[in-house]
Amino acid sequence: MDMNAVNSLPFEDFVRIFGNVVEKCPMIAAAVWSQRPFASFLALETAISDFIDALPESGKEGILRCHPDLAGRDLQMGTLTQESREEQSRAGLDALESAERTRMAQLNEEYKARFGFPFVICARMNDKANILRQLSERCQSERAAERARAVEEVKKICHLRLQGLVRTDAPNKL
Amino acid sequence: MDMNAVNSLPFEDFVRIFGNVVEKCPMIAAAVWSQRPFASFLALETAISDFIDALPESGKEGILRCHPDLAGRDLQMGTLTQESREEQSRAGLDALESAERTRMAQLNEEYKARFGFPFVICARMNDKANILRQLSERCQSERAAERARAVEEVKKICHLRLQGLVRTDAPNKL
Numbered sequence: 001m002d003m004n005a006v007n008s009l010p011f012e013d014f015v016r017i018f019g020n021v022v023e024k025c026p027m028i029a030a031a032v033w034s035q036r037p038f039a040s041f042l043a044l045e046t047a048i049s050d051f052i053d054a055l056p057e058s059g060k061e062g063i064l065r066c067h068p069d070l071a072g073r074d075l076q077m078g079t080l081t082q083e084s085r086e087e088q089s090r091a092g093l094d095a096l097e098s099a100e101r102t103r104m105a106q107l108n109e110e111y112k113a114r115f116g117f118p119f120v121i122c123a124r125m126n127d128k129a130n131i132l133r134q135l136s137e138r139c140q141s142e143r144a145a146e147r148a149r150a151v152e153e154v155k156k157i158c159h160l161r162l163q164g165l166v167r168t169d170a171p172n173k174l
Numbered sequence: 175m176d177m178n179a180v181n182s183l184p185f186e187d188f189v190r191i192f193g194n195v196v197e198k199c200p201m202i203a204a205a206v207w208s209q210r211p212f213a214s215f216l217a218l219e220t221a222i223s224d225f226i227d228a229l230p231e232s233g234k235e236g237i238l239r240c241h242p243d244l245a246g247r248d249l250q251m252g253t254l255t256q257e258s259r260e261e262q263s264r265a266g267l268d269a270l271e272s273a274e275r276t277r278m279a280q281l282n283e284e285y286k287a288r289f290g291f292p293f294v295i296c297a298r299m300n301d302k303a304n305i306l307r308q309l310s311e312r313c314q315s316e317r318a319a320e321r322a323r324a325v326e327e328v329k330k331i332c333h334l335r336l337q338g339l340v341r342t343d344a345p346n347k348l
Contacts, residue, residue, distance in 0.1 A: 010286075025201045026198055026199075030239035030240055033235075033239065051230075061208055065205075116208070
């Protein structure tokens with residue numbers, strides 16, 4: 001789909017297609033539809049990013065809390081969104097060895113207990129070893145810094161999901 | 175569930191239980207979890223209401239755009255959320271006569287073309303005749319007034335959905 005096609009979408013179709021570029025937050029895509037037409041892929045991405053940045057800190061944490069654990073219950077139960085399932089699978093998180101799965105679960109719980117939101121990382125930009133290492137390191141962060149870091153990961157995930165839906169007409173900004 | 179139980183919920187359970195008190199906007203419940211403990215049912219409801227009010231106008235429109243048409247495609251296709259299905263059914267919208275369904279569809283399209291978001295009304299507080307009359311009338315509103323009116327309806331829907339989940343310990347404010 002090119003940007004002309006994107007800009008001609010009625011809101012129902014826009015929300016159906018872009019509703020999960022931020023995990024389980026269709027309200028964000030639904031909000032930025034108000035700003036169409038978008039001059040470019042980057043303009044669409046920036047509108048989403050700006051909307052997130054303008055939210056209060058509780059809203060940013062709300063976005064994070066809509067994300068599933070990595071290699072967690074939703075993966076095991078088959079209740080991940082299609083996008084998350086593909087991303088976690090690509091990173092090898094659906095094929096962890098028993099010790100890795102246990103370690104991941106322990107660190108996920110530690111992280112959530114410390115911050116009150118789940119560990120979010122762009123799985124497609126990392127392999128399982130890297131994810132485990134970063135999860136372990138980020139358990140030591142300060143809360144405000146970690147929230148900001150996690151929101152940046154949300155934006156990376158969003159960027160790749162958008163790229164899967166729209167033909168980019170601007171340089172990759174990541 | 176009483177407020178003590180609500181206040182002791184981990185965020186995953188809180189989001190699972192309250193994630194659809196604002197239709198398809200789990201981020202809102204996920205955001206207000208940051209403000210627990212809630213002193214009362216009213217405090218929880220007010221936190222949600224205040225979060226919505228603090229959103230930019232585009233964000234409020236985003237919330238509206240996550241709502242299904244009344245007696246629309248999602249009802250016919252069986253893709254409504256459980257809450258919406260029950261509410262539309264209770265108002266008789268799943269048992270419209272052919273002429274009523276046609277009229278409703280025409281007015282829904284007229285409304286969306288005019289405002290860029292769908293007609294939202296608290297179906298449980300209205301019957302089908304009343305809904306059709308208000309849809310027809312509100313098609314004539316000004317955009318800003320109509321957006322504000324629709325957001326008030328979102329809050330009424332939220333109030334009743336919350337009442338279905340939490341034992342209220344404060345007078346009904348509606």
